[in-house]
Structure formats: C-alpha cells, structure tokens
Amino acid sequence: DSGVTQTPKHLITATGQRVTLRCSPRSGDLSVYWYQQSLDQGLQFLIQYYNGEERAKGNILERFSAQQFPDLHSELNLSSLELGDSALYFCASSVGREVQETQYFGPGTRLLVL
Amino acid sequence: DAKTTQPNSMESNEEEPVHLPCNHSTISGTDYIHWYRQLPSQGPEYVIHGLTSNVNNRMASLAIAEDRKSSTLILHRATLRDAAVYYCILRAIIQGAQKLVFGQGTRLTINP
Numbered sequence: 001d002s003g004v005t006q007t008p009k010h011l012i013t014a015t016g017q018r019v020t021l022r023c024s025p026r027s028g029d030l031s032v033y034w035y036q037q038s039l040d041q042g043l044q045f046l047i048q049y050y051n052g053e054e055r056a057k058g059n060i061l062e063r064f065s066a067q068q069f070p071d072l073h074s075e076l077n078l079s080s081l082e083l084g085d086s087a088l089y090f091c092a093s094s095v096g097r098e099v100q101e102t103q104y105f106g107p108g109t110r111l112l113v114l
Numbered sequence: 115d116a117k118t119t120q121p122n123s124m125e126s127n128e129e130e131p132v133h134l135p136c137n138h139s140t141i142s143g144t145d146y147i148h149w150y151r152q153l154p155s156q157g158p159e160y161v162i163h164g165l166t167s168n169v170n171n172r173m174a175s176l177a178i179a180e181d182r183k184s185s186t187l188i189l190h191r192a193t194l195r196d197a198a199v200y201y202c203i204l205r206a207i208i209q210g211a212q213k214l215v216f217g218q219g220t221r222l223t224i225n226p
Contacts, residue, residue: 090158
C-alpha cells in the first residue's frame with residue numbers, strides 16, 4: 001500500500017459525458033502527478049501540481065483539467081469524453097517538487113467510455 | 115526532445131541475474147534516470163534512480179554509461195515476484211517545470 005488513494009476504482013460512462021477522478025496523496029506529500037495508461041500509448045504524464053499550483057504539463061488534452069485543493073487532494077476532470085479516453089488513470093504523489101524524489105503511485109481508476 | 119528506448123520484452127530464469135537495458139542517447143546533463151516497475155494490476159512502484167554514478171539499493175543496481183547515453187537496471191537474483199513491466203524514465207527541471215519522459219517499458223518474464 002503506497003498511501004495514495006484514488007476513487008473511484010472503476011468508472012463506466014458514455015461518449016460526450018464528463019467525469020471527475022479523485023486522488024488523495026500520502027500524508028505530508030505536496031506534489032500530485034496524474035498519468036494516463038492506455039494499451040497503445042503506454043504510460044503518459046499528464047500534469048503535476050505542487051501545493052495547489054500547477055507545476056508541469058505533459059500530454060494533457062484541452063478537454064482535461066485538474067486542480068489541487070487546500071487539503072492537497074487533487075481532482076482530474078475529463079470532459080466531452082471519447083472512446084479513446086478509455087484508460088487507466090494513475091495519480092502519484094511526492095514530498096516536494098525535486099526530480100530526485102520518489103513518486104508513490106495509487107492503484108488507479110479504470111475508465112471505460114462506451 | 116529526450117527519448118528513452120527499451121526492449122519490449124525479456125525473459126530470464128529464477129535466481130539468475132537480469133540486465134534490463136535502456137537507451138537514452140538524447141539525454142541532457144540535468145536529466146535524472148529513474149526506473150519504476152509495474153506489477154500486474156498495480157500502479158508503478160519506484161525501483162532506483164541515478165544521475166551519473168552507479169547506484170545500488172536493496173532492490174537493484176543501476177549502471178549508467180560514462181556518456182550517460184544508456185543505462186542498465188540489474189536485478190541480481192530474479193524471483194518470480196520480479197515479473198513486471200519495467201519503465202526507464204528521464205526527469206529534469208526545465209525552466210522551473212518538471213519534465214518526465216517515459217520509455218515504453220520492458221515486460222520481464224521470470225521462468226521458475
């Protein structure tokens with residue numbers, strides 16, 4: 001158990017809909033990272049937040065957005081969903097924002113868009 | 115842009131050493147090399163990281179080429195529990211923002 005929690009574990013929705021994925025980092029961790037893992041694209045970095053502020057952006061689509069709240073939990077919002085958005089979405093956390101720091105991954109949310 | 119290249123799959127036998135290669139020929143001087151692994155139905159977990167020198171920890175060793183254009187993750191005595199997908203990742207801070215570059219991962223099979 002990494003100490004990172006993600007809800008829900010599974011999500012089934014339809015094209016065009018909007019969903020929100022939630023992540024609670026390990027106690028004391030200030031950074032939260034979001035990743036997408038699909039069969040054809042592998043593991044892709046989406047976005048990082050540090051202490052409530054966006055710190056880095058990866059391959060995140062404009063239809064996707066995220067935020068980190070004062071209690072440090074984070075939400076990833078996916079809108080106008082397409083079939084290709086079906087994937088595993090992981091959240092990870094680390095103590096700070098240094099590149100040497102270990103990231104601790106949650107168990108993931110499996111999203112299926114029908 | 116930096117890129118990492120890994121073999122799609124490798125196979126080894128239990129209790130034998132395993133050498134997992136990663137090519138990162140376009141690495142920059144500030145890129146750290148990280149290795150994570152993903153066990154079936156789980157999120158990735160940290161294995162090891164380094165910058166220039168070889169590194170050892172209780173899980174594995176990381177051998178970094180002198181020119182840093184490649185690295186090798188070494189599992190000294192593989193067990194069945196080491197069967198996973200291993201990712202080689204470059205991490206750096208560019209203009210204040212973190213950059214992460216993932217390889218496609220190597221699926222490691224361990225034979226009993």
